[in-house]
Amino acid sequence: MIHFEIKRDEPLKPFTTFKVGGPAACFAGAATREDFLAALRFARDERLAVFVLGGGSNILVSDNGFPGLIIHPVHRAVAIEAAENQKVMLRVEAAETWDNVVGRAVAEGLYGIENLSHIPGQSGAAIVQNIGAYGQQISDVFASATVMQARSGNVMKLSAADCGFGYRKSIFNSSAKNEFIILQLELALNRHGTPDLRYPDVRNYFNERAIESPSIQQVREAVIQIRDRKFPFPREEKGGNAGSFFKNLVLHEAEFKVLRDNIRRNFSAAESERLEQIRKRPGADGAVKVPTAFLIEICGLKGYREGGARVNEAQPLVLLNDGGATAQDVLTLAGFVRRTVYARTGMTIELEPELVGFTLKEVEKHLVVE
Ligand SMILES: Cc1cc2nc3c(=O)[nH]c(=O)nc-3n(C[C@H](O)[C@H](O)[C@H](O)COP(=O)(O)OP(=O)(O)OC[C@H]3O[C@@H](n4cnc5c(N)ncnc54)[C@H](O)[C@@H]3O)c2cc1C
Numbered sequence: 001m002i003h004f005e006i007k008r009d010e011p012l013k014p015f016t017t018f019k020v021g022g023p024a025a026c027f028a029g030a031a032t033r034e035d036f037l038a039a040l041r042f043a044r045d046e047r048l049a050v051f052v053l054g055g056g057s058n059i060l061v062s063d064n065g066f067p068g069l070i071i072h073p074v075h076r077a078v079a080i081e082a083a084e085n086q087k088v089m090l091r092v093e094a095a096e097t098w099d100n101v102v103g104r105a106v107a108e109g110l111y112g113i114e115n116l117s118h119i120p121g122q123s124g125a126a127i128v129q130n131i132g133a134y135g136q137q138i139s140d141v142f143a144s145a146t147v148m149q150a151r152s153g154n155v156m157k158l159s160a161a162d163c164g165f166g167y168r169k170s171i172f173n174s175s176a177k178n179e180f181i182i183l184q185l186e187l188a189l190n191r192h193g194t195p196d197l198r199y200p201d202v203r204n205y206f207n208e209r210a211i212e213s214p215s216i217q218q219v220r221e222a223v224i225q226i227r228d229r230k231f232p233f234p235r236e237e238k239g240g241n242a243g244s245f246f247k248n249l250v251l252h253e254a255e256f257k258v259l260r261d262n263i264r265r266n267f268s269a270a271e272s273e274r275l276e277q278i279r280k281r282p283g284a285d286g287a288v289k290v291p292t293a294f295l296i297e298i299c300g301l302k303g304y305r306e307g308g309a310r311v312n313e314a315q316p317l318v319l320l321n322d323g324g325a326t327a328q329d330v331l332t333l334a335g336f337v338r339r340t341v342y343a344r345t346g347m348t349i350e351l352e353p354e355l356v357g358f359t360l361k362e363v364e365k366h367l368v369v370e
Contacts, residue, residue, distance in 0.1 A: 004028065004035045006042055006069070012061045015053055015072065017120055017234035018242045020327045021061025021357070024070040031075045036181055037153050043069040050150065051356060052181055054125035055097070057234065058242055062357035063327045071181065073124060078104050083188060089143065090187040094124025098131070101187075106220045111193025112141040114216050115202070117223040120234050120243070124182035128172040129352070130165045134199040134223055139165035143188045147180040155183070168247055168352065195219045201226045230315035242353040244317040245334060249290040249347060256288050262346045263298075271298050292341075292349050293317045299340050306333035331358070335366035342369040 010027035013019050026048060028039045043050045049068030053059070073095040083089040088110050092101050102117050115134035119126070130139050142165070145158045158180075164171045172180060195214050197203045205222045206214050214222070227233070231243050251259060256279070264272050274294065283289050296302070296316040304311045308325030311333070312318040319330055319337075334351065341349050348369055355363060 004030070004038055006039075010070070012053075012056070012065060012070070015070075016056035016059060016061055016242075017240050018056075018060055018321055018325075018330070018353075019238070019240035020063070020321055020325055020330060022063050022065030024066045024068075026069040027072065028069065029072050029074045031073075033148065033155065033183070036071065036148055036183070039069065039071045040148075040150060040153060050178070054095070054122035055120055057120040058125065058129060058353045059356050060242060060327055060330055060353050062355070062362070064357060066357040073122065073181075073183075076100075080104075080108060086191045087188045088191060090185075090189060092123045092185045092187065094122060094182050094184060096123045097121075098123050098126050102220065105189055106216050109216060110189035110191065111195075111216060112136070112189040113138070113187070114219045115196055115199075115223055117220045118227050118231075118233055123185055127163060127165075127170055127182065127185060129168045130170050132168070133227070134202055135196045137165075138187075139163075139170075141187045141189055143186040145182055145186070146184040147182050150179055150181060167250060173354075230312075231318060232312075232320070238323040240321045241312070241318050244292075244315075244352050245319040246292045246296070246317055246337070246349045247352050248292050248317075249295075249349065250283070250287045251290055252287050256290075258346050259290065262344065266344050267298055274298075290347075291317075295341050295345050295347060295349070296337060299337075299344050301337055301340060304333070304336070306330075306336065309333045311337065327358075331355075331362070331366040335368075338367060338369050 007027045009023045011023045012021050030036045030039055051066055051068060051070050053070045053072045075093045076096040077093045078096055078101055079091040081089045090105065098121050099118055101123055102113050106114050113136065115136040116131060119131050119133060126138050127142065127145060130137055139160060142160050146155060147158055148155050195216060197206065202222055205226060232241060234240055260275060263275050278290055279288050293316045301311050302313045302316045307329030308322045309329040310320045310322055312320050319333055338349055341347055
């Protein structure tokens, strides 16, 4: 058993996939409920802000680090249980690597999360922004979460309705931010199903190979191959990234019209035509989902560089650390991308990763668009 301990001045860089940022004033790995309670008590006594750090794949840590207590879940496990209606329940501890859960489900022939293959990070964090890719999102299979209320230390179960899931959204990153520590998830997967091939990249992959009805294992392999070109999966070698640095746009009629007018005014007919093609794709509630990568690309920002940070050529939603990037480089680059996209398309693009340890002044200096 790991002994609970509070470390001081712990470097955070190795705990993030971006591989940038300074140290945490205090850091505690937590395996049991008692560990989480001890960590919360310590933070209260020392009057420290708390940040729960999973796999660090959706954050950008300031070069000055984080002045409070980092709590890092470390207990990993997946249990599989039969449930009703051909469903199978997966009980997953928060620190379990998400891709291990997908790998296990696929190996057991369970449908529902195969398109979420190779998304880095821990399973607890997966519900924070309701991870999604290639037509699936975790909320589609979510049954419940066991959470600890940070203020009281009470443990409770939350349903899907309690969690308020939306596009890259839940109560954990909006109305109840910092209120709960996610300890465990229950996911309801299907014994029977059909592969979800709605996304053109996935469909084309199988069309090219003349595979009409791929197995669930083949879907996982396809998604991994498609993704790895665009979203370099964090590995031990130098450099890093935090996946999509910007969220896609979900536009209603009036907002879409603003974008269309700006694209007609500032770009060629070919770009307007591409926007019309995007409009034809099915969207929810009459809204149009516009890939932010399209806007960054037409603004000529692919490969644009600031210090050691660069806009990925293969998928411009991703900002890359080429090896020596500072958090300052990444924020400056993100600010430049936001301002350029705003000036040429009228669209304000939102950051996807959470900024950790930055002052409001720094954020405003770099990221304000107007
Ligand atoms: C190469 C790459 C590809 C990616 N592709 C995708 C993608 O396709 N789709 C997608 O949706 N995301 C994607 N991401 C983003 C990221 O992987 C996910 O958001 C992931 O779920 C983050 O998990 P994490 O453990 O790394 O969280 P962290 O980055 O450690 O934390 C993210 C947030 O969750 C909170 N948090 C973490 N654990 C807990 C907990 N136990 N309780 C309460 N709060 C917690 C943190 O405080 C923070 O606010 C990608 C990232 C990378 C680097």
